[in-house]
Amino acid sequence: LNGDMMTAVEVRGGKEKDDHFSPGESFTTKVDGTDESRVLLKLKTKSFLASTEEGAMLKRAVLRIKVLEASEDEIIACRLIREWSAAEVTWITQPAYEGPKERCIFIKPNKKNDWVDIDISDWMRQWMSEPKTNYGMVLIPQGKDAATLVSHLDPQSEERPRLSLSCHGDKSD
DSSP: OOTTTEEEEEEEOGGGTTOOOOOOSEEEEEEETTEEEEEEEEEOHHHHOTTOOOGGGEEEEEEEEEEEEOOSSOEEEEEBOSOOOTTTOOTTTOOOBOSOGGGSEEEOOOSTTSEEEEEOHHHHHHHHHOGGGOOOEEEEEOSSSOEEEEOTTOSSGGGSOEEEEEETTOSOO
């Protein structure tokens, strides 16, 4: 996934809550006292699914992101419910996510230089069927141990996030 297919940006709380951070080659989630870093990301489904008529054809969708710095703490991926702009968003202006946290996806980026898988099948089916509901997701840390993940802007394309799609009729899972 490159910049044409995905957008992502960090938002930071605490002293940096009013600051905007431009997207970079990686992003970090962490909690340190009252300072917290989250990652907002959105798959631009219109860019690569324009020929798909409905989400019902999608069997499985997995977003895979490479881990640069591992964490023993979980991260939760929650679906966002409001529009946002990577060019302007701050901690203060970040959109709300669909809660409670039990409705989110729990991931554990605990292996450096390995990939963490996020099964977003249900979300992708909805985003494909109702594109106007695609506001993306937020990655929220659940502990003080920071995790750093490769972004869609990494100069090495083989390191960037990957989206694996399986559709009905495919011969493999």
